[in-house]
Amino acid sequence: MINTDDYRAYRKQNENLIKLLKDNQSLLYERISDVLLVLDYVDQLVREHSRIDEELEVIFDAGFSYFHEQWELLQMIYQQYFHHDIISFNIYSPLINYLLYLDDLEETLADKDLLTDERKEEIREMYGIIEEKLINKTSFDISLFDDFDFRLQGIIPDGLMTTMEIFSMIVEELQL
8 A cells, every 4th residue: 555645745845946946937836847747647546546457656756756856856856046035046947957967867877777987977067067067156058968968869868758758658658
């Protein structure tokens, strides 16, 4: 039997920032919205005492773990780098989103035993560039992401899907 109490408590504890991001149509809310849709769906099934198959349990556990990890990083950035300034935070949301993507990518590669030293070094270098821009609040050009994508294209295996991409597919499959 799946227990969603921890998720519900964590979601409630963080609802103010989740709502703030949603209300401000933040790219960062879009990033987590599919995961939240799936987690909320499973939570609703549990509350209705519906039968939850093993696959949904695994999806829920992976999704909650992913959400918690990404959300803690996002909150740390919001608090430490932006001191709860949602306007500045949203201005830098493309950088923050890419940072979260790199974190997800590195975790995915590690989970599949595909995180080579070369890949880790490349990801960490990009991570450092983004972090420096966030800390110093320096301007950035969107072409930076094109450069990063090009660099990753040369080292990431074809067909590799991050957790976020998998949850987008799950939302489609569940028709949420």
